[in-house]
Amino acid sequence: MRSTASRHRRRPRALVAAVVGIAAVLLGGCAQVVPGVAVPDPAGSAPPGLEAFYGQQLAWGPCAPFAATEEDRQIYADPSLQCARMQVPLDYAAPQGRTGTIAVLRHAAPASPERIGSLVINPGGPGASGIQTAAYLSTSLASTEVGRRFDVVGFDPRGVGASEPTIRCLEGPERDADRRDDDTDSSPAGVAQTETEERETVDRCARRTGADVLANVGTRDVARDMDVLRAALGDARLTYLGYSYGTRIGSTYAEQFPRNVRAMVLDGALDPDQDPVTELVEQGRGFQGAFDAFARDCTTRPNCPLGQDPAQTTAAYQQLTRPLITAPLPLPDGRVLSYADAQQGTINALYVEAYWPRLVRALTDLRAGQGSQLMTLADEYYERNPDGTYASSQDAFEAIRCVDDPRITDPAQSLARAQAYNEAAPFLDSGRGVSSARDSCAFWPVPPTSQPHLPQVPGLAPPLVVSTTGDPATPYQAGVELARALGGSLVTKIGDEHTAVFQNSPCVDAIATRYLIDNTPAPPNATCPAT
Template identity: 40%
Template sequence: MPQSLTPLPLRTLPLRTVAALFATGLLLAGCAGSHPTGAHPAAGPAAPAPLQPLPAAVPAELTPYYTQRLSWQPCDNGFQCATVKVPLDYAHPTAGDLTLGAVRRPADGAGGAPRTGSLLLNPGGPGGSAVEYAEAVASSYPPEVRAGYDLVGLDPRGVGRSSPVSCLSGDRMDAFTAVTPAPHDQHEIDQLIAADREFADGCAQHSGALLGHVSTVESARDMDVLRAVLGDDKLNYVGKSYGTLLGATYAGLFPSRVGRMVLDGAMDPALDAVTGNRAQAGGFETAWSSFAKDCGSRTDCPLGTDEQQAGRQLDALLGSLDAHPLPGAGARKLTEALGVTGVLAAMYAPPAWPQLRSALAAARAGDGSSLLRLSDAYYERAADGSYRNLMFANAAVDCLDLPPAFNSPAEVAKALPQFQQASPHFGTDLAWMGLSCAYWPVKATGAPHTIRAAGAAPIVVVGTTRDPATPYAWARSLAGQLESGRLVTYDGDGHTAYGRHDDCVDSAVNRYLVEGQPPADGLRCS
């Protein structure tokens, strides 16, 4: 998995991609401790500065955007489609527009339920299509939620149907994703840097000025334009993974406009890229440990009967792919990079573990096609060799939101021991992934910060104790930063918790969305 496609800093496998894994036989969705009730610790002296709210009044130059009328047209499966105009640059609103794509499924009013308003959904990424996510999951939302809410998906700027970022052709992406993620010598380091530079140059060539305006702050401001044109006084929102950063950012900018907000699989905005990447490496290590223990208890486990043996077998298999790639599909080979990506992709959800066991068994027998399919699903590579824009947008947002984790191979080498300690199996790969933004054509506009959202309505933050991509400590931190944060803990495996058939989590979130009654801070589910 090349650096620019890092799942870090905490940009995770979007639910749309998880759905794709289910289509291949996997799934469909989205460090214990508790956050003491009412306890929101103050930031320490070295803590980043808090995100400051914007003025409550809409600036005059933005009025045309806030007062536009949407033309909703019937589209697929009972949804309506529309486009929304937003400024390319909020600092210079007259300099040009972006067109964002949106869908909604109107509230069905079942049982005579009154309309509550709109409920904006976001699956994460960054780069996951909220439009496709809403279309995929709307029918699975509880009847009482569908009765009162219009379910809405807005592709963030640079994503999907919203002025998408573009970078490389399919064949060049194939080459890019196959480059070894953990170079063993100077030649491989040079190959990795060349691949990162080609990717960055392609984004600059094909996306131009857009690359400087796809930040999380700008996307959060777009959400407020959508709220207004939908006719809602408050923004009701369910965000997963990176969608939690987007939602929390909205709350920090517009605290008085927060309605019922759920942030599931939370990111911590206070972390710099190095700290976030290292923590996520530890998250994947924790998930691997759970998988290995489960695998060892099953008769079809191809890696042995205990966690240590499984780890040795995994390292040997992935290490052998550098010099000896396995046959994959057609002329494509399973390289070390693609093998690592396939394993990490399956860590996002326990329903993927049976397919990973089968894929690892096939790879040990000389067939890399199953691990390659897992990797392709992660990257959203179609059978015809084309790639969706997920990974282009992912890199564009990541590199704009935070300064690079590392600026040179020497900096990566210095940090390797800490990454390897956090994750003996994946730390080296994830450390090198942190180099990609060093070659980005646009300087980062964001920096680590805390989010207080003073005066906001209760915000429900959900964390899973063994989440691979968004470590549980991040949920505790975000809930602690938010003045009105309510932490719900799911003691279990996998990425995100709401909608994964845990009655405790689902009941608490549904009651909040339908009745406006937030769960008690510190609720623990298992």
């Protein structure tokens, strides 16, 4: 059940690795907000009918109950981290109806007259855990000026991670089977099989999550939740750092609540006006560029598994991976490395240059008939746990994009999309032709809640946009367009990685720090070197 041209957005572990050097419960019926001691919204702008949500006081406590993995349990045990649940209406059009809860984590700044407020962070995805990212990022920010002046706050968007209800589509064995499945057959029978699997997955999503939940998980509603969070944190205006898809949350928030923005850093931007086909093709071109950069580096080293000729590395990679289409590689744990997993493991390593040595080792092993290292990279992308369970990130990714973007329901358009993607990213071309199979969004049970458009936000506090020249997942030009649309300043980061703020670039970090502290824009034509 996988389109031959899959979208890849921000995966949270790339940020974790860059920063610190390491790699479904449904709520039934109606609920009332029980905020403890209600507090007024500092901005005085609670929409009618939402006063109880805006006035809730968060009950901070230990973060251990929010941990989903052993790794999370270890870092969440840090007593400097506090967690809470924030109530929001499932449907903002019916705030007296069913509610959900948003998981929130903070690392509080020291008590000081210099404290500015909260820095709210979203790592992207969609589907990535904001509380996980904030926990890791706060360790590196604690001793910096940003950490001394701001509480570092992360939240799991509705449907994601520890927030409830959680989006659930596939259970662990079903996700394993999905990853093993061959969807490269472009024959009519192959197309029919793929679309049948897509429909089955959509049915599971609707049955296990609920159509009413799926109808309200889009960015439109996440932005509304973020304004409730701003008020619950006691901030009159929002200070925000969004990575990748998090830039869409930021621009959507700015449109809905322009007067509530204090400062906004948008790193690794999605072009809000770009149709999803163009976005996908541009992303494919970005991954091909990242692959070419990796391959050039590899060919300068002895025993590169792609050979020593940079002009032949795409062909060499295809020769290594294409045999997996018909002969998946058995692994010691009883699973098999599929062609799709080999591609996904490779893509995972292309998000951040620090992973390139791992990819060299993984491809060297593949050449020797061993696939465990490449499978580990794929497992990390999908957030597969050692016990065979999965985080909800992949399910959430599908659900959110299906209500955020226009659907492709015409098989001819789906075929054209796949062809354009293959041309943009030939290293991912299976060599078996392109399929007209439509993806899950074509069969989604609820309509989209937003459309691509250029944001118009007069009077917005100018944001700071950071864009990396060789970013594989969110191409550089998207950042240029977003900065222009929102009237913000632009920082150009030279490099081949996905996102840059607080990820070991002193130049970027200095500009971002000054902007967050005192709203100083980036200098004209600001450019930061590769790190």
